[in-house]
Amino acid sequence: MEEAPTFGPSLPVPNVQEMVNKNPLLVPNRYVSCQEEMEKVNYMPHLSSEIPVIDLTLLSHGNAEELLKLDIACKRSGVVSHGVQNELLQRMKNATTEFFKLPIEEKDKYAIASNDVQGYGHAYVVSEEQILDWSDALILITHPTWYRKLQFWPETPEGFKDIIEAYSSEVKRVGEELLSSLSVIMGMQKHVLVGLHKESLEGLRVNYYPPCSTPEQVLGLSPHSDSSTITLLMQDDDVPGLEIRHKGSWVPVTPKSDALVVNVGDVIEILSNGKYKSIEHRAVTNKNKSRTSYAYFLSPSDDVEVEPFDHMIDAQNPKLYKKVRFGDYLRQSMKRKMDGKAHTDVARIKE
DSSP states (O other), X not given: OOOOOOOOOOOOOOOHHHHHHHOTTOOOGGGBOOHHHHOOTTBOGGGGGGSOEEEHHHHHTTOHHHHHHHHHHHHSOEEEEOOOOHHHHHHHHHHHHHHHHSOHHHHGGGBOOTTOOOEEEOOOOXXXXXXXXXXXXXXXXXXXXXXXXXXXXXOOSTTHHHHHHHHHHHHHHHHHHHHHHHHHHTTSOTHHHHHHTTTOEEEEXXXXXXXXXXXXXXXXXXXXXXXXXXXXXXXXXXXXOEEEEETTEEEEOOOOTTEEEEEEOHHHHHHTTTSSOOOOEEEEOOSSOOEEEEEEEEEOOTTOEEOOOGGGOSSSSOOOBOOEEHHHXXXXXXXXXXXXXXXXXGTBOOO
């Protein structure tokens, strides 16, 4: 069997959870964001209530109102009421909580290798000067199965591997149903986007954000868009933290226990020729509570060439993006710090 590929190097940095355990008040300068980045002048929490909640069952049956909500969600962000058993979601949350409670020596058995992203630790750290994020992560490739590096799938707590497998399988199902509906709102047959993801690349990133004594100065995750086609995110029920950029402002996404957040990734932006823009988002920190988020990325396989669909281009909408091989695009994005939507320039046609 071919050896599983790597995805990009990252420099070693301190474990944030351990740092907080030793001294909850310590915030090294490398974590302090510039004031402009933390600016709350453009903070618009009142827009949270306008984020559409999509009923997946109705959407899957072609309900016109739900398709319209999906269209709105693709231009901003949305949450999807998914039909995944709450018991499975809770098992995933419980097992993850137990994992992050383990001693650092135990968690470090799954430490990310210096040339890859799979395992426990940090990714996207490319220089000694960059501002760091206040979070630790468990990152696993779940599909195709031969991309998996099972030595990084935690053995503890008992059954965690099976829970990750079951959770990934259910979220993948939701993602594929969303791709069918995305095909429809993009003016195509339902099967087109699913066909493009026949050999999909899928990954799970579980982010752990410890409490931070100066949340007004520190970000849990820097602003970025996802390289994926779509990302499905489960949040903690009671600790907000995710924010999306909308018209230059930051809008918090209120956690909803029976729903997943759906964010459009760069692939949809390219395929739609910019009709749907990938969602720029960030995670803020909390002074008193830790927070965990679970991001599932659904993408084409490495060899798929991505470019705008022909019917998305006309005299009023000239072609904005060139053809890119997805695997190359993904790895290029991983060689740089998360920086808003800067990496979409790789695919843009220069004027």
